[in-house]
Amino acid sequence: MKQIAPEQRALPILGTVSPRVREPTAEGTVGMQRPFPQPVYVPPPLASRPHAAEIGQWLDTLQATPFLELVGHADALRRQKHPDGVVSYIVDRNINYTNTCVTDCRFCAFYRRPKDVEGYVLSYAEIGAKIDETRALGGVQILMQGGHNPYLPFDWYLGLLRYIKEHHSIHVHGFSASEIELMTRVTKLPLDEVLRQLKAAGLDSIPGAGAEILVDAVRDVIAPKKIGASRWLEIHEAAHEQGLLTTATMMYGVGEGWADRLEHLVRLRASQERSLRRGQGHYTAFIAWSFQPTHTEMREWDIPHGTGMDYLRTTALARLVLDNFDNLQVSYVTQGPKLAQLALRMGANDFGSLMIEENVVSATGIDFIMPESEIRRIIADAGFTPRRRYQDYTPWSEGDPGCPCCSWRGRAAA
Numbered sequence: 072m073k074q075i076a077p078e079q080r081a082l083p084i085l086g087t088v089s090p091r092v093r094e095p096t097a098e099g100t101v102g103m104q105r106p107f108p109q110p111v112y113v114p115p116p117l118a119s120r121p122h123a124a125e126i127g128q129w130l131d132t133l134q135a136t137p138f139l140e141l142v143g144h145a146d147a148l149r150r151q152k153h154p155d156g157v158v159s160y161i162v163d164r165n166i167n168y169t170n171t172c173v174t175d176c177r178f179c180a181f182y183r184r185p186k187d188v189e190g191y192v193l194s195y196a197e198i199g200a201k202i203d204e205t206r207a208l209g210g211v212q213i214l215m216q217g218g219h220n221p222y223l224p225f226d227w228y229l230g231l232l233r234y235i236k237e238h239h240s241i242h243v244h245g246f247s248a249s250e251i252e253l254m255t256r257v258t259k260l261p262l263d264e265v266l267r268q269l270k271a272a273g274l275d276s277i278p279g280a281g282a283e284i285l286v287d288a289v290r291d292v293i294a295p296k297k298i299g300a301s302r303w304l305e306i307h308e309a310a311h312e313q314g315l316l317t318t319a320t321m322m323y324g325v326g327e328g329w330a331d332r333l334e335h336l337v338r339l340r341a342s343q344e345r346s347l348r349r350g351q352g353h354y355t356a357f358i359a360w361s362f363q364p365t366h367t368e369m370r371e372w373d374i375p376h377g378t379g380m381d382y383l384r385t386t387a388l389a390r391l392v393l394d395n396f397d398n399l400q401v402s403y404v405t406q407g408p409k410l411a412q413l414a415l416r417m418g419a420n421d422f423g424s425l426m427i428e429e430n431v432v433s434a435t436g437i438d439f440i441m442p443e444s445e446i447r448r449i450i451a452d453a454g455f456t457p458r459r460r461y462q463d464y465t466p467w468s469e470g471d472p473g474c475p476c477c478s479w480r481g482r483a484a485a
């Protein structure tokens with residue numbers, strides 16, 4: 072029988088996980104010494120997929136529609152939804168409170184296993200200092216995400232949220248669906264109760280990370296320990312039911328096909344439809360980017376990595392399928408500013424975030440972070456009016472008392 076390391080036995084979840092060997096490399100401990108061998112991906116047959124007929128129709132459309140016609144349709148839908156010619160962006164900071172993680176996603180260059188010398192957990196005071204810097208630079212939001220660190224009790228998250236709300240005026244966009252799943256496993260509380268307590272402690276909205284490709288056959292290959300596609304959707308819809316806004320993402324170029332990307336988009340569309348019908352929270356935006364292989368376990372896999380045309384086609388297709396999403400963000404951090412600028416004419420209406428700090432994508436060696444003046448110049452050069460916004464897409468103005476959705480919640484609670 073396989074021996075389980077003592078530190079693994081102590082984990083409240085995933086007690087049977089055996090840690091992989093991570094040995095020092097020329098790059099320190101970044102990257103695996105022996106990358107995981109590439110598993111064979113067998114795409115599910117179309118007929119077995121949820122929403123098979125819809126996926127089939129979109130596959131036919133994709134095949135029959137020339138590129139310029141497809142992106143033209145997407146641009147027309149963008150103009151219909153945003154006729155004012157504005158491209159918005161937000162000023163915020165990514166705070167990755169811990170990089171310790173037991174989920175071992177094969178596409179991830181950011182995490183460190185428990186006991187790794189490079190592992191960290193930020194203190195409340197360190198996070199507070201980062202928020203102070205963010206506010207001083209005009210930031211209105213923190214995007215707070217971390218590894219799946221089984222040593223952090225639920226009270227740590229609740230205490231952190233209360234600490235932030237007590238000392239800082241900032242919107243907390245935090246904790247992806249898979250982090251919330253970890254909280255339910257650690258506490259053994261129902262999902263609704265975990266979400267209720269997070270919201271009461273100060274969580275304002277939930278980011279769409281951890282979606283990757285919402286097809287379990289793909290997830291089994293790239294992140295076999297992560298939550299399945301249905302659970303990801305269930306967590307977002309449960310958050311919506313509690314009145315929280317969330318976003319949705321897709322990381323493509325991991326060996327999947329168009330049927331997989333379309334299944335992801337069609338399932339998201341159906342999820343948004345259910346949430347809009349319930350009339351509480353919903354998805355505010357969708358963001359897609361291509362997998363960045365450097366320093367990850369998948370770096371030597373034989374898979375076609377994303378190209379410029381692929382990104383633009385995916386953006387246009389997402390705009391058309393997700394016709395019940397108001398906003399589509401570009402990902403200039405992964406695709407570069409020039410491609411992001413083109414995407415604004417092919418379905419996207421938002422430039423995402425001026426990130427005062429970013430750690431996850433930059434761990435792969437990609438880093439296109441830009442100053443605000445450059446973001447505004449790129450948006451204006453594409454023929455749009457740049458405008459700062461808040462998380463809920465309300466325009467920002469000088470002298471605002473703070474994020475409108477947070478102050479609204481504050482008044483409702485009073």
Ligand code: SF4
Pocket residue numbers: 172173174175176179180181182217218219249
């Ligand atoms: S993507 Fe998130 S859950 Fe997966 S290994 Fe990285 S930090 Fe952990």
